[in-house]
Amino acid sequence: MCLVAEIVHTxxxxxxxxxxxxxxxxxxxxxxxxxxxxxxxxxGAFAARTVRQFDESVGEKERQAxxxxxxxxxxxxxxxxxxxxxxxxxxxxxxxxxx
Numbered sequence: 001m002c003l004v005a006e007i008v009h010t011x012x013x014x015x016x017x018x019x020x021x022x023x024x025x026x027x028x029x030x031x032x033x034x035x036x037x038x039x040x041x042x043x044g045a046f047a048a049r050t051v052r053q054f055d056e057s058v059g060e061k062e063r064q065a066x067x068x069x070x071x072x073x074x075x076x077x078x079x080x081x082x083x084x085x086x087x088x089x090x091x092x093x094x095x096x097x098x099x
Contacts, residue, residue: 002067003067003070003076003077003080004063004066004067004070004080006077007051007077007080007081007084008051008052008054008055010077011047011048011051011081012048012051012052012055013048014042014044014045014047014048015044016044016048017043017044017045017047017048017051017081018042018043018044018047019044020047020077020078020081021043021044021047021081021085022043023078024078024081024082028082028085029043031089031090032046032047032085032088032089034089035088035089046088047081047085050084050085050088051081051084051085054084066080066083066084069083070083
């Protein structure tokens with residue numbers, strides 16, 4: 001299974017998504033949690049929904065860009081999750097940033 005598919009498979013689950021976001025650090029998790037609360041959701045539900053929306057809405061070009069950005073990083077699954085969530089918590093931010 002490719003790493004992007006692994007993110008979608010695992011982090012579409014609310015509990016797994018919550019734990020993964022928490023492992024991304026307090027600052028980022030706090031931003032995700034604040035955005036989730038604005039939507040009336042828990043952090044895990046928001047993250048899982050965002051991952052599912054990513055899976056349903058992006059094309060191969062975006063998936064390939066994410067795969068390329070994940071290549072060579074220490075924790076590619078967590079890095080990829082961060083990239084997927086970033087635009088949802090930061091309007092105007094792009095998915096793939098430099099690492």
